[in-house]
Amino acid sequence: MKVLKKLLTNPTSLAGILLLIAFAGVALFAPQIAPVPERSRDPQMIPRDGFSTTPKPPSEEHPFGTTEGQYDIFYGVVWGTRTAFRVGVVITLITTLVGLAVGAIAAYYGGWVDELLMRITEIFQAFPYLLAAITLSSVLQTIYGRGEAAGLMFLAKLLAFLTFGHDLREPVDPIQLSVLTGMIAIIAFGWMTYARVIRGNILAIRDQEYAMAAETIGASGPHILFKHLMPNAVFPVLVIASMDIGSYVLSFASLSFLGLGAQVGYADWGQMISFARNWIPSLATYWYIVAYPGITIVLFVLAWNLVGDALRDILDPRLRRGKGAGI
Amino acid sequence: MLAYIIRRLMILPILALGVTMLIFLMISMLTPYERAALYVQDVPKRQGAIDGIIKKYGLDDPIPVQYWKWMVGNEDPETGEIKGGILRGDLGWSKTGKSSVVEVIQRRMPATVEMAVWAAIPMIGIGIWLGVVSAVNHNKFLDQILRVFSIVGWSIPVFVFGLAVLMIFYARLGWFPPERLSDWASQVVQSTAFMRYTQINTIDSLLNGRFDIFVDAVRHLILPVITLAYLNWAYLLRVTRSSMLDTLRQDYITTARAKGLSHHTVIWTHAVSNALIPVVTVAGVTLVSLLSGVVITETVFNYPGMGSFLAESAVTLDVISVLGVTLFGSVILVLGNLVVDVLYGIIDPRIRLD
Numbered sequence: 062m063k064v065l066k067k068l069l070t071n072p073t074s075l076a077g078i079l080l081l082i083a084f085a086g087v088a089l090f091a092p093q094i095a096p097v098p099e100r101s102r103d104p105q106m107i108p109r110d111g112f113s114t115t116p117k118p119p120s121e122e123h124p125f126g127t128t129e130g131q132y133d134i135f136y137g138v139v140w141g142t143r144t145a146f147r148v149g150v151v152i153t154l155i156t157t158l159v160g161l162a163v164g165a166i167a168a169y170y171g172g173w174v175d176e177l178l179m180r181i182t183e184i185f186q187a188f189p190y191l192l193a194a195i196t197l198s199s200v201l202q203t204i205y206g207r208g209e210a211a212g213l214m215f216l217a218k219l220l221a222f223l224t225f226g227h228d229l230r231e232p233v234d235p236i237q238l239s240v241l242t243g244m245i246a247i248i249a250f251g252w253m254t255y256a257r258v259i260r261g262n263i264l265a266i267r268d269q270e271y272a273m274a275a276e277t278i279g280a281s282g283p284h285i286l287f288k289h290l291m292p293n294a295v296f297p298v299l300v301i302a303s304m305d306i307g308s309y310v311l312s313f314a315s316l317s318f319l320g321l322g323a324q325v326g327y328a329d330w331g332q333m334i335s336f337a338r339n340w341i342p343s344l345a346t347y348w349y350i351v352a353y354p355g356i357t358i359v360l361f362v363l364a365w366n367l368v369g370d371a372l373r374d375i376l377d378p379r380l381r382r383g384k385g386a387g388i
Numbered sequence: 389m390l391a392y393i394i395r396r397l398m399i400l401p402i403l404a405l406g407v408t409m410l411i412f413l414m415i416s417m418l419t420p421y422e423r424a425a426l427y428v429q430d431v432p433k434r435q436g437a438i439d440g441i442i443k444k445y446g447l448d449d450p451i452p453v454q455y456w457k458w459m460v461g462n463e464d465p466e467t468g469e470i471k472g473g474i475l476r477g478d479l480g481w482s483k484t485g486k487s488s489v490v491e492v493i494q495r496r497m498p499a500t501v502e503m504a505v506w507a508a509i510p511m512i513g514i515g516i517w518l519g520v521v522s523a524v525n526h527n528k529f530l531d532q533i534l535r536v537f538s539i540v541g542w543s544i545p546v547f548v549f550g551l552a553v554l555m556i557f558y559a560r561l562g563w564f565p566p567e568r569l570s571d572w573a574s575q576v577v578q579s580t581a582f583m584r585y586t587q588i589n590t591i592d593s594l595l596n597g598r599f600d601i602f603v604d605a606v607r608h609l610i611l612p613v614i615t616l617a618y619l620n621w622a623y624l625l626r627v628t629r630s631s632m633l634d635t636l637r638q639d640y641i642t643t644a645r646a647k648g649l650s651h652h653t654v655i656w657t658h659a660v661s662n663a664l665i666p667v668v669t670v671a672g673v674t675l676v677s678l679l680s681g682v683v684i685t686e687t688v689f690n691y692p693g694m695g696s697f698l699a700e701s702a703v704t705l706d707v708i709s710v711l712g713v714t715l716f717g718s719v720i721l722v723l724g725n726l727v728v729d730v731l732y733g734i735i736d737p738r739i740r741l742d
Contacts, residue, residue, distance in 0.1 A: 073536075183399070184406030189717045191680035192698060196714045199702040200414045203422065311545050315684055318547045320703045337551050338688070341566060344551065345559035355548040363543035370539055 067375050068368065077367025084361055088142040095139040103236050105140055105328045107132040116340065116347045126349040128336040132326055134349065138357050140328035145361055148244060148313045149306035151224045155248050156309075157302040160255025161295060167256070168263035169286055179260070182253045190250055191315065198246035198321045205238060217241045236324065243322035247312050255302060262294035297376050304369025307362040314358055330358040392733045396726055407718050408474070411711055412455045418707060420447035423454075425708040426480035427462050427471040445471075479712035484701040489712035492697060498587030499568055500686070500693035503616065504678045506590070506609050511617035511624070512671050516664070518621065519628020523663075524655055526633060534625060541622035546681060550615045550688035557611060564611045566689040573604040612689045616681050620674045627670045628663065635663040665736045672728030679717050 068074045087094060097104045110123065111131045119126040125134035167178040185193075204213060214233070220241050221227035227237065266272055267290060275285050314331030316322035323329035333354040340347050415423060420442045424431045427445045432438060442448055445462050461473025472478050477490055485492030522534040557564045569577060569589060576582055576598065577589065585595050590609070593601035635641065636659055644654045682695035690696070694713060701709035 073539075180402055180406065184403060184410060187403050187407050187718050187722050188410075188714065189677070189679040189721050191683055192714045192717045195683065195698060195702045196414065196707075196710050199705055199710050200417055200707055203705050203707055204417055207419070307543065314545055315547065318545075318684065319687060319699045331545075331547075334547060334551065341551075341554055341690070342559060344555040348555060351548070351551045351555060355545075355552065359540075359544050359548060362545070363540060366539050366543050 064372070064375055068371055071371050074368050074371030077364045077371070080360060080364035081368065084142055084364065085146070087139055088146050091139050091143055095133075095136045103234070105144065106236065107137045107140070107326050107328050107333075109133075109326070116336075116350050119349055125353040128333060128350050129339065130326070130336075132333070132336075134333065134353050137328045137333045138330070138353055141330045141333065141354065141357070142361075144240070144323065144327070144329045145310045145358075147224050148240070149310040149365075151220065152244055152247055152251065152309040152313070153302055153306050154223070155220075156251040157255050157299060159248070159252040160302075161259055161298075163252065164256035164259030165263060165286070165291070165295075168260040168267070169282070175260075178256070182256050185250060186253045188250060191312070193250040194243075194246040194312065194316060195319065195321060196246075197249055198242050198316060201242045201245060202239075202321070205242065216245065220244060236327065239324040240322065240327065240329070243313055243316040246316065246321075247309060251309070251312075255298060259295060259298055262298065263290050266290050266294050300372060300376065301369065304365055304372055307365030307369070310358070310365075311362055330354040330361075334358075389733065393730055396729050396733075400722070400726070403722055407715070407722070408459065409455070411715050412451075412458055415458070415707075415711060416451050416454070422707065423447050425483065426458065429481050474715065479715065480708045482701065482709040482712070483706040484704055484709050485697065489709055492709070493694065493713065493716055496692060496694045496697050499691065500682055500695060502588045502590060503609060503612055503682065503686070503691065503693060504675075507613045507616035507678065508675055510613065511620045511674070514617070515621045515624025516628050516667060516671070519625045519667075520632055520655070520660060520663075522625060522629040523632035523636065526636075531629075534629075538622035538625045541618055544619075546615060546619060546684040547688050549618060550611070550685060553611050553615065554688070564607055566608070566611070566691070568605070568608055568691055569601075570604050570608075573601050576601060608691075612685050612691055615685050615688070616678060619681065620677075624667070624671060624674060628667050631666045632659065632663040635659045638662075665732075668735055669728055669732050672724065672731065676721050676724035676728070679721060 068078065092104070098108045101108065109131045110127060110133060113131055114129045116129055117123065117127045117131070123133050123135060125138060127133055128137075163178050163182065167175040201213065217233050217238060218227065218229055221233045221237055222229055224241065224244070225237055227233065233241065263286075272285060272289050275289050280288075313322055314329070314334075317329050317331030318335045320335060323332040325332065334351060337344065337347075337351045340350065344351065415426070421431070421438055424438070424441050424445070424447060428441055431441070444465065446453065446457060449457075458472060459475055461470040461476050461478070463470050470476070472480060479489035479493075481487075482489045482492050485495075487495075518534055522531045525531045554566060558566060568574070577584075577592070582596055582598070583592070585592055589605040590602055593599070593605060641654060641659055644658045649658075682693060683698055684695070685691070686693045686696035687699045694717075698710060698713045701707075701713070
């Protein structure tokens with residue numbers, strides 16, 4: 062509660078929170094703001110108004126204009142909010158859980174388990190993040206193209222359930238599959254920092270007096286782990302990880318921009334901006350194909366970063382002490 | 389010191405083994421047919437010919453056997469010729485590059501190096517300078533402005549920033565074009581009269597005495613370099629600022645002030661030298677992270693380097709090329725991190741005694 066009060070009194074984090082509320086409102090009321098046309102197969106697919114290859118400037122019918130192929134930019138920006146929230150929240154949730162599990166197991170068991178898990182973590186960190194995500198998503202797309210790989214399809218289904226509330230008994234829609242592929246690629250190479258931080262935190266706390274005291278009075282191992290170590294070591298990491306949603310949205314948008322995330326026509330900001338690659342010499346005329354989705358994604362990520370920045374200040378006591386010192 | 393370096397070096401074999409295993413795990417998810425490009429230049433379309441190749445190179449052998457062959461090379465049973473083998477420096481054939489993956493990397497690498505080196509200088513210099521300024525003006529107006537600048541900078545995707553500067557400085561003003569050289573300049577560079585000493589245009593042009601080509605190369609580099617640098621400014625600014633704030637609270641700084649040294653000397657001689665210790669690591673890591681940054685930047689600016697090659701091959705699902713470049717990238721990343729660690733050990737004695 063004290064944290065929340067501080068967030069609401071700090072002008073920058075308040076601005077971030079207000080922006081997030083606005084975005085959540087847009088996502089929630091997307092059907093009212095940009096109605097879905099009657100014959101739409103999936104509301105996340107942007108409706109097209111013809112097939113002309115030249116983008117059209119903003120007009121009464123299309124407030125933000127249309128991209129090449131006549132996808133309505135306003136519709137894409139509005140429904141893209143849903144994609145951003147879904148992708149960001151689910152990626153953050155799963156990367157943190159994986160990191161949490163690996164880090165806690167390594168710290169709790171120690172010895173060769175710790176050694177092994179930390180080496181694996183280092184191996185994953187030996188890949189340049191974006192390169193690895195690009196690689197994995199191109200490999201996965203090749204496999205999906207064959208229509209085999211039951212294990213991966215199960216993973217995709219599980220993710221589809223978390224992301225879209227998809228029925229586990231039904232096969233995954235190919236439209237959603239391209240989104241899920243990008244998400245899996247980011248998750249696979251995104252959990253390592255959390256594992257290391259959580260492990261470090263648990264190890265540091267384990268040696269503190271209150272943890273030793275609990276051990277002395279005969280508390281069981283799991284009791285100490287879940288009752289004493291986890292809350293203190295993990296809670297701050299969870300809070301900070303939740304603010305990484307913005308950067309995961311950025312990573313996913315980058316994949317989409319390269320053509321490895323959401324498929325063409327999907328309401329996703331990165332995918333929409335990728336149209337601009339064909340119009341670089343004439344961007345001065347077709348500014349709206351970059352400007353509207355571009356400004357939206359910047360505001361969305363900025364909102365998370367504003368809150369996250371303030372939260373780090375509040376949660377990191379070392380920094381807090383620094384505030385009073387004054388230079 | 390030596391013991392510290394040796395300890396760091398001992399991790400390398402484990403990392404190398406892990407990285408190659410992970411890469412091969414992805415290769416093993418492909419079909420034997422798709423794997424054929426590891427050893428064969430033109431994979432035939434006819435079923436009989438494909439089966440022959442699969443048999444010849446053991447592409448449906450057990451995975452450990454295939455891993456071994458992929459590492460040391462695969463011998464053609466008829467001619468005795470060895471093909472593939474990443475330890476021999478053979479990463480297979482690239483459909484996208486229409487040559488071997490290693491050749492494509494050699495061809496494209498200088499362009500990426502040129503961009504990264506040009507970006508590194510303003511990136512680190514300006515980033516650290518802004519951080520120091522921010523810390524010295526702690527909680528004053530300038531600090532707040534820089535704080536907002538860094539958060540906003542951190543929130544702009546590379547491709548949005550790149551397209552925005554292209555919109556203004558290329559499409560509107562026509563000052564700084566995309567790609568690597570103008571048509572006339574690349575004709576000169578590719579002609580026999582032009583000596584390619586380093587493959588790096590800005591250096592070669594000066595060595596050849598062609599100042600006009602140097603100017604053209606710089607004109608093409610300015611926008612991508614700014615794009616690569618701006619994101620890291622924000623990051624370096626914040627690390628330098630907090631490290632500087634810590635240092636400024638130390639007793640020896642108070643002593644230096646008390647004995648009457650000028651503000652300038654205290655800040656730039658006494659404080660900065662110590663405050664930069666943690667920044668060295670971050671700056672090093674940032675340099676290495678340019679590897680990821682170049683993929684998007686080169687794609688936006690249509691710049692013919694490694695990053696845009698990776699993006700092109702990924703979109704066409706040319707997985708062998710993608711995996712080759714990624715393997716190469718992670719070797720650079722691991723070696724780069726090693727250099728940073730060793731440097732850190734040299735600068736800060738506390739680390740190596742740990």
